[in-house]
Amino acid sequence: MTAMHGWRKTMNIAGLLLVLIVNTLAQVLPINGVTTGEISDRHHTYVTPAGYVFTIWSVIYLGLIGFVIYQARKDTGNRPAVERISYWFVVSCLLNSAWIFLWHYEKIGWSTLVMAALLLTLIAIYQRIRYGRESRAIGEYSFVQVPFSLYLGWICVASIVNVTVWLQDLGWNGWGIDSRMWAVILLTAAGVLAVAFSYGKKDVPFALVFVWAFIGIGVEQQADTWVRNAAWSLAAIVGAATLWLLAKVIRDRKRWDQSYISR
Structure with missing residues (x-):
């Protein structure tokens, strides 16, 4: 060293x-x-x-x-x-x-x-x-x-x-857009980022962080229907996508292992 x-x-x-x-x-x-x-x-x-x-x-x-x-x-x-x-x-x-x-x-x-x-x-x-x-x-x-x-x-x-x-x-007045709507827009953008990035990199842990955060935002924002429903919906969507990605990663890993063993 x-x-x-x-x-x-x-x-x-x-x-x-x-x-x-x-x-x-x-x-x-x-x-x-x-x-x-x-x-x-x-x-x-x-x-x-x-x-x-x-x-x-x-x-x-x-x-x-x-x-x-x-x-x-x-x-x-x-x-x-x-x-x-x-x-x-x-x-x-x-x-x-x-x-x-x-x-x-x-x-x-x-x-x-x-x-x-x-x-x-x-x-x-x-x-x-x-x-x-x-x-x-x-x-x-x-x-x-x-x-x-x-x-x-x-x-x-x-x-x-x-x-x-x-x-x-x-x-900041949000250009006249309601702050709740901005929250929904930001959460949706975060959900798109989570799915796109995790799929591009095949990175399950990265996506799970967003699922955890969305659930927590939904819990905290119980009083606001828009934000709560958006957060929980995104948690479900990103969560389902993450499960599918996990299955794909496991399947690809098995194929790689079999290919390596057969060499």
């Missing part, structure tokens, strides 16, 4: 530790005297999901812990997909931590810009992971592909919410 590889692995571990510490302090300290959820409640929108939906962060962080352990091991840390991520993961950790502070101090505009930068960073990581797809090893899929698929999917959802909060904070 070269000194550069060792330094990169150490930086990735340090970056994740920073994220975990900052996010923990955001809840137990809390930063600026308010929790992340309390800020969200202050800026409630028609696309805000129920509070329990944010527990997905626990799953994402568990996946990222698995990733930093995987990339730190001698036998897996130098695999092409891991090396291509390079320092992009550290950048994502810095942006994640910066967003927490901006959100807690209600710098909504700046938090939106940082969220956009985090989204672009995760897209860059995702592209590097998927490039070539040299390995079909279960370890690489479980500890590299899945964590970043979930992370990217959730930041797509969070970006929509963050932008909506920002526009609401600015007092």
Whole structure:
């Protein structure tokens, strides 16, 4: 292992530790005297999901812990997909931590810009992971592909919410269109993105994040028929499409395995 590889692995571990510490302090300290959820409640929108939906962060962080352990091991840390991520993961950790502070101090505009930068960073990581797809090893899929698929999917959802909060904070009138209608439009666009992207990449975890979010939005927006029905309908549609995709991925994998064995 070269000194550069060792330094990169150490930086990735340090970056994740920073994220975990900052996010923990955001809840137990809390930063600026308010929790992340309390800020969200202050800026409630028609696309805000129920509070329990944010527990997905626990799953994402568990996946990222698995990733930093995987990339730190001698036998897996130098695999092409891991090396291509390079320092992009550290950048994502810095942006994640910066967003927490901006959100807690209600710098909504700046938090939106940082969220956009985090989204672009995760897209860059995702592209590097998927490039070539040299390995079909279960370890690489479980500890590299899945964590970043979930992370990217959730930041797509969070970006929509963050932008909506920002526009609401600015007092934007939606060009005269009712805010509930805008919510339905945004949710529909998110559903199209989820299906198109997951089918194009054959990425089931990415789509599942949207199903989870749509259900949570439907639960939170019980009082509004338009938004509630749109969210639950999209959860059903994307969920059905995801099941079909999962069946296709399993079928294709079996065909690949049989082809490989017969060589």
